[in-house]
Amino acid sequence: MTRPGLSHARQLGTLLGLVALSAVLWALTPHFLTVPNLLNVAQQTSINAIVAIGMTFVIISGGIDLSVGSIVALSGVTLGMALQNGQPLPSALALGVGTGVMCGLLNGALVSWGRLPPFIVTLGMMSIARGAALVATEGRPVSGFDPLFRSVATGQLGGIPNPIFATMAMYLVAHVVLTRTTFGRYVYAIGGNEEATRLSGVSVRLHKTMIYAVSGVTSAVAAVILTARLNSAQPIAGIMYELDAIAATVIGGTSLMGGEGSLSGTLIGALIMGVLRNGLNLLGVSSFLQQIVIGAVIIFAVLIDTVLKRHRN
Amino acid sequence: MQKLIVVVVALLAASLPACNRPAPGTGRPKVALVLKTLNHPFFVDMRRGAQEAADRLGVQLEVQAAEREIDVEKQMQIVENMIQTGISALAITPSGSREIISALVKARDAKVPIIIVDTRLDEKAAADARVHAETFVGSDNYEGGKLAGGYLVKATNGKARVAILEGIPGHETGDSRLRGFRDAVSEAPAITIVASQPANWERDQGFNVFQNMLQAHPDINAVFAASDLMALGAIEAIAAAGKTGKIRVVGFDALDDAKKAIAAGTMDASVAQFPAEMGKIAIESAVKAMRGEKLPLDIVVKLAMVTKDSLAKP
Numbered sequence: 001m002t003r004p005g006l007s008h009a010r011q012l013g014t015l016l017g018l019v020a021l022s023a024v025l026w027a028l029t030p031h032f033l034t035v036p037n038l039l040n041v042a043q044q045t046s047i048n049a050i051v052a053i054g055m056t057f058v059i060i061s062g063g064i065d066l067s068v069g070s071i072v073a074l075s076g077v078t079l080g081m082a083l084q085n086g087q088p089l090p091s092a093l094a095l096g097v098g099t100g101v102m103c104g105l106l107n108g109a110l111v112s113w114g115r116l117p118p119f120i121v122t123l124g125m126m127s128i129a130r131g132a133a134l135v136a137t138e139g140r141p142v143s144g145f146d147p148l149f150r151s152v153a154t155g156q157l158g159g160i161p162n163p164i165f166a167t168m169a170m171y172l173v174a175h176v177v178l179t180r181t182t183f184g185r186y187v188y189a190i191g192g193n194e195e196a197t198r199l200s201g202v203s204v205r206l207h208k209t210m211i212y213a214v215s216g217v218t219s220a221v222a223a224v225i226l227t228a229r230l231n232s233a234q235p236i237a238g239i240m241y242e243l244d245a246i247a248a249t250v251i252g253g254t255s256l257m258g259g260e261g262s263l264s265g266t267l268i269g270a271l272i273m274g275v276l277r278n279g280l281n282l283l284g285v286s287s288f289l290q291q292i293v294i295g296a297v298i299i300f301a302v303l304i305d306t307v308l309k310r311h312r313n
Numbered sequence: 314m315q316k317l318i319v320v321v322v323a324l325l326a327a328s329l330p331a332c333n334r335p336a337p338g339t340g341r342p343k344v345a346l347v348l349k350t351l352n353h354p355f356f357v358d359m360r361r362g363a364q365e366a367a368d369r370l371g372v373q374l375e376v377q378a379a380e381r382e383i384d385v386e387k388q389m390q391i392v393e394n395m396i397q398t399g400i401s402a403l404a405i406t407p408s409g410s411r412e413i414i415s416a417l418v419k420a421r422d423a424k425v426p427i428i429i430v431d432t433r434l435d436e437k438a439a440a441d442a443r444v445h446a447e448t449f450v451g452s453d454n455y456e457g458g459k460l461a462g463g464y465l466v467k468a469t470n471g472k473a474r475v476a477i478l479e480g481i482p483g484h485e486t487g488d489s490r491l492r493g494f495r496d497a498v499s500e501a502p503a504i505t506i507v508a509s510q511p512a513n514w515e516r517d518q519g520f521n522v523f524q525n526m527l528q529a530h531p532d533i534n535a536v537f538a539a540s541d542l543m544a545l546g547a548i549e550a551i552a553a554a555g556k557t558g559k560i561r562v563v564g565f566d567a568l569d570d571a572k573k574a575i576a577a578g579t580m581d582a583s584v585a586q587f588p589a590e591m592g593k594i595a596i597e598s599a600v601k602a603m604r605g606e607k608l609p610l611d612i613v614v615k616l617a618m619v620t621k622d623s624l625a626k627p
Contacts, residue, residue, distance in 0.1 A: 029398070031397045031398045031399065034397065036397060037394075037397040040393050040394065044390045044393070047386070139481075139482035139511060140482045140483040141411070141412070143412075143438070144438075153415075154415065226386065229386070229389070229415060230385060230386060230389075230409070230411075230412040230415070231411060231414065231415060231438070232411050234385070234409070234412070236383050236481070237386070239381065239384070240381075277390065278390075278394050281390070281391055281394035282394055282397060284375045284377070284398075286351070286376075287351055287377060287378045287379065287380060290380075291380060
């Protein structure tokens, strides 16, 4: 189980990192700390932040999900094709999200009942879901949707774009599930000590399957927002999203060893990545150098974490 | 934790020399050039041409690109972020002809004139969103495809079994090249297109896809690739099959590597575009648009066929 004291200190650290980064950008460019730009960052972060919710569940349970980016693509094209075939919005959304759930369930079932390593299962799913998206669309983007659907991403309420509300709602629900429900406790327990959890009478297989299904759901929700934002469902969408989501999760203090982590940390982690990308754009840093900076921040965030932990022990 | 802060600060400080921020008060207008990617010689050349024009015209040029050519979501983010920096004009090579339009709506709302370069917008989607570009600067990819097709018809005396390596499906650039090529070869009844598959603009996929095509159709004696990188991949596949010189290869872009291959005789021809010229005209047009000058709807940049003969000429 997670130790609350340590995890709070860790989260505070990550938050301070975000604040420090923002302060630096504020000092370097007058364009950073403006309301439109901050809304921009929040909106640009929303897709990665939502995918990272499921990733956090999976990583806390000691697993990994490499298939999230491909599930984003497959759910997106399922949704897009349903809309194009004249399905009403609710049933198209259900089809899109259902596709994500199915992929997640399949991942989970293979990991639990098939006793296969999550890395292998989700690596396979990454290829299968991508291939399925390409087959379904013959490789072409699906576009031309009802303006009502587009408002999912382009609409706003009180000046705040809808994706930001969606992200906040998803985090709120997921946070409650992870910290206030039996299922949530089992997520930590499985990651902490799977054998002990099984011996205490918990159906580890069932819960693991559900954990991967959660990841399927969050990828599918991200797909809805992405499809609305691009006004097009692309079978090649979401490439490398798994790495962005893993990065947000580990920057946020979730341990790749499992058993430890928090969604608030992951949200801050996703924001750090978003602020960093935005800031480097504003500063006109070349896209090649940006990749070096982002990679270095990921490594250093986790390095500091490890050093602190060793120090405490 | 303080260490993390120090590290972040240090990293940002380290990245500062690479930022081309204006000294405060210079007040040079800023023009953004958003490319598909910078890991392709075509776009690197385009940036060079744009930079020369920007220096000459006294505007500050900000060049940004996504890490991957197909990442239109990242490109949208870049456009949104650039608008925040108060750019006076935006020149862009869209990664998605329809998808990028949502970002261009924001540029329109910020009253930033838009110059479209190299890849056209989807006309209907642009009209629906009421996005208006000042001009389009680019080569006519359809004419380029026709040029390549016409060359192949002549070189084979109108008799060949042709394979086509396509770019990423749904990209206007590649689709136009293919349409042009098909229209040109359709005039020669003895030319048959035996296979046409996407290799997604990439060299390694060009190799694999063409190798597979050769397995399925050993009688292929000509290949048209919608870009040189794919053509260069195909050349390797041809060499691996021991068929160098027996299969005519026509590419597109006239990259340096392709010119070398043409000089060496492993490749027949390539359609040359002039990306540096495109970059130059894009920035000149952006500056004109900033001044409120009216621009023509289309600015066509020339194309040329590069062959062994043309390379031999000074």
